[in-house]
Amino acid sequence: MSGYNQMWSELGLDLEAHDALLSVLGDSYHNIFMTQKNRPEGMKYFDFVMSEVHGLRIKELMDAKTQGKKVIGLYCVFVPEELIIAVDGISVGLCAGAEFNFEGAEQILPRNLCALIKSAFGFKLGRVCPYIEACDLVVGENTCDGKKKAYEVLSPYVKDLYVVDLPQTKSNAGKMLLKEEYLKFIAKLEEISGKKITYENLRKGIDIVNAKRKAVLRLAELRKSNPIPISGLDSLLINQVFFYDDPVRFTNSVNALCDELVERIKRGEGVFPEGTVRVIVSGCPMAVPNWKVPYIVETSGAAIVGEESCVGERGTRWLTETKGSTVEDLVENITDRYFKIDCAIFTPNHSRLEHIKEMFERYNAKGLIHYNLQFCQPYIIESGHFETDLKNSNIPTLRLETDYSQEDIGQLKTRVEAFIERIKG
Amino acid sequence: MKIAGLDIGSRTVKLVVMDGSKILLAKKVLNSHDPLNTVFTLLDGASYDYMVATGYGRHLINEVFSCTIISEIKAFALGSRAVYPSCRAVLDIGGQDTKAIHINEKGKIVKFEMNDKCAAGTGRFLEIMAHALNYSNIDEFSKAACTATKAQTINNMCTVFAESEVISLISRGAKREEVALGIHRAIVSRTLRLLNRVAPSGDVVFAGGVALNECARKLISEELKRPVFVPPDPQIIGAYGAALYGQNKR
Ligand code: SF4
Numbered sequence: 001m002s003g004y005n006q007m008w009s010e011l012g013l014d015l016e017a018h019d020a021l022l023s024v025l026g027d028s029y030h031n032i033f034m035t036q037k038n039r040p041e042g043m044k045y046f047d048f049v050m051s052e053v054h055g056l057r058i059k060e061l062m063d064a065k066t067q068g069k070k071v072i073g074l075y076c077v078f079v080p081e082e083l084i085i086a087v088d089g090i091s092v093g094l095c096a097g098a099e100f101n102f103e104g105a106e107q108i109l110p111r112n113l114c115a116l117i118k119s120a121f122g123f124k125l126g127r128v129c130p131y132i133e134a135c136d137l138v139v140g141e142n143t144c145d146g147k148k149k150a151y152e153v154l155s156p157y158v159k160d161l162y163v164v165d166l167p168q169t170k171s172n173a174g175k176m177l178l179k180e181e182y183l184k185f186i187a188k189l190e191e192i193s194g195k196k197i198t199y200e201n202l203r204k205g206i207d208i209v210n211a212k213r214k215a216v217l218r219l220a221e222l223r224k225s226n227p228i229p230i231s232g233l234d235s236l237l238i239n240q241v242f243f244y245d246d247p248v249r250f251t252n253s254v255n256a257l258c259d260e261l262v263e264r265i266k267r268g269e270g271v272f273p274e275g276t277v278r279v280i281v282s283g284c285p286m287a288v289p290n291w292k293v294p295y296i297v298e299t300s301g302a303a304i305v306g307e308e309s310c311v312g313e314r315g316t317r318w319l320t321e322t323k324g325s326t327v328e329d330l331v332e333n334i335t336d337r338y339f340k341i342d343c344a345i346f347t348p349n350h351s352r353l354e355h356i357k358e359m360f361e362r363y364n365a366k367g368l369i370h371y372n373l374q375f376c377q378p379y380i381i382e383s384g385h386f387e388t389d390l391k392n393s394n395i396p397t398l399r400l401e402t403d404y405s406q407e408d409i410g411q412l413k414t415r416v417e418a419f420i421e422r423i424k425g
Numbered sequence: 426m427k428i429a430g431l432d433i434g435s436r437t438v439k440l441v442v443m444d445g446s447k448i449l450l451a452k453k454v455l456n457s458h459d460p461l462n463t464v465f466t467l468l469d470g471a472s473y474d475y476m477v478a479t480g481y482g483r484h485l486i487n488e489v490f491s492c493t494i495i496s497e498i499k500a501f502a503l504g505s506r507a508v509y510p511s512c513r514a515v516l517d518i519g520g521q522d523t524k525a526i527h528i529n530e531k532g533k534i535v536k537f538e539m540n541d542k543c544a545a546g547t548g549r550f551l552e553i554m555a556h557a558l559n560y561s562n563i564d565e566f567s568k569a570a571c572t573a574t575k576a577q578t579i580n581n582m583c584t585v586f587a588e589s590e591v592i593s594l595i596s597r598g599a600k601r602e603e604v605a606l607g608i609h610r611a612i613v614s615r616t617l618r619l620l621n622r623v624a625p626s627g628d629v630v631f632a633g634g635v636a637l638n639e640c641a642r643k644l645i646s647e648e649l650k651r652p653v654f655v656p657p658d659p660q661i662i663g664a665y666g667a668a669l670y671g672q673n674k675r
């Protein structure tokens with residue numbers, strides 16, 4: 001990959017640390033993904049994307065920048081990609097999923113903070129994330145207390161930080177606030193890109209993002225089959241790549257993969273042996289390269305058939321409607337769509353629980369694993385009363401609380417295995 | 426058919442060989458830096474047709490021997506119910522972890538929890554504290570604690586902080602056995618909080634290495650307001666459960 005060294009140093013990366021990171025990543029990718037049996041051919045595209053995630057994709061971003069396009073980094077699915085595409089921008093996910101440079105992060109943040117936030121800071125301060133360095137604008141959002149306050153700390157480290165405010169209740173006032181915030185965000189996007197949002201370009205943005213969502217929803221649908229045509233790990237990977245790749249190319253690749261899976265299903269071909277237990281994973285988002293829990297689950301006799309997560313169905317299940325004929329109408333549709341997202345920062349948040357139950361039925365699952373990042377109050381608190389409710393609905397639930405470190409893998413494995421035994425009875 | 430149940434724990438390795446319902450052999454050895462070698466020593470001379478392994482080292486063994494593996498949770502649930510059929514709750518305090526398991530009347534596992542990453546409240550914690558108090562072994566430590574008429578309060582459950590807390594209590598003139606009792610109290614109350622959360626009612630089986638500790642046994646029986654049963658050898662319950670599992674599978 002040394003062919004990119006010049007680009008990386010121009011971006012200000014710490015080449016030595018970055019090399020070390022890539023080599024660890026490459027190894028773990030190989031061990032986790034390439035050792036899976038009978039993977040679909042269509043995964044080759046995603047393997048390639050991952051092998052070039054800091055290379056070719058960054059080069060594409062840099063080339064796009066020279067043509068005047070803006071690169072905009074996000075940390076949350078509440079920031080509408082439709083608006084970014086409308087001004088001809090490129091959105092990239094900045095959440096990070098590895099324990100890298102936590103010492104650095106802990107110099108400016110408390111230790112008792114969720115790993116997702118610490119990781120993002122660790123990458124930024126360690127100068128190993130080409131995405132954040134390539135950004136013309138970084139967009140934060142007022143979600144959990146951890147992120148909300150962390151953006152204040154992040155501000156001096158990035159060129160341009162813009163924070164979107166978010167409501168915390170699903171009330172009319174909340175919705176008005178969200179719309180207001182999206183209108184302000186539009187103004188910001190127009191200012192940095194020098195482009196005006198029109199009905200046509202916004203409609204195009206909506207169509208592109210809807211197509212991308214439809215493709216991953218189609219993939220989700222195929223995982224209902226028995227035998228299961230694709231692993232949970234591979235499906236998670238696709239949902240992660242969702243945030244980095246060129247949206248149109250991504251959509252085509254997912255659809256091509258789905259065509260292949262349809263054939264597999266016809267032939268009765270699957271990736272897991274008979275008797276593998278089907279489970280749903282729900283909870284905190286898993287950002288690249290956080291594959292820890294899915295890897296444990298899928299090497300312990302279970303298969304993940306769905307993710308109730310922002311890197312998964314919570315983030316993609318709603319499409320944006322296209323009704324109306326003005327920019328105002330489309331912004332209204334966008335607000336409607338995003339307002340439905342059932343993140344745990346909302347109170348109350350009943351629809352998330354309903355969605356978990358519904359996914360459990362739909363994917364014919366036998367168990368639910370609730371994934372919590374340590375110190376993530378919103379999801380940890382929800383998981384408590386959810387567990388009680390799920391128990392009454394006869395949904396076996398396992399709550400896991402962990403971080404990005406490797407030290408509790410043995411413990412987690414024991415818990416997961418015992419849970420699978422419990423389901424099998 | 427002879428079935429072997431092997432429980433590779435962090436501190437000890439346990440073996441039970443059964444033929445039908447008869448226990449032919451039950452033995453244990455301390456684990457070492459080389460668990461595989463420990464297992465070889467333990468299996469030396471034992472004959473069996475089929476093996477089921479459990480414990481933290483189960484996957485390691487699975488790579489070398491042909492055997493079935495089950496989690497410690499399942500093994501302890503099976504073993505506990507076999508020695509004490511009315512049991513609805515299992516508390517296992519081992520060398521490095523603590524488990525609480527809730528089982529229903531049919532023996533199915535309803536819920537379970539384990540302690541988190543650290544050694545707080547486990548056998549290892551007690552060993553370190555015994556050492557900090559200059560007792561030559563756990564037995565002496567536990568017996569001394571039983572003689573104390575009052576307990577010193579121990580606030581820290583992190584092994585490192587607890588150790589310095591203990592040392593400073595002693596240097597301030599606290600009686601050694603009162604500190605010893607305080608340590609036992611601290612881990613018992615922490616463990617019972619876990620047990621009461623997971624399995625709030627029903628008869629309890631207390632197993633694992635720490636169940637050999639007289640003081641821990643006494644405090645747990647006193648504080649839990651429900652029947653507590655400690656098996657004759659509480660350490661082999663996992664291995665016994667693993668062997669029983671093998672029997673039912675064959
Ligand atoms: S979990 Fe909530 S805060 Fe996090 S990405 Fe999802 S919507 Fe945003």
Ligand code: SF4
Pocket residue numbers: 114115116117143144145146147284285373375376377378379
């Ligand atoms: S995982 Fe939880 S604590 Fe971490 S950023 Fe997301 S909502 Fe906040």
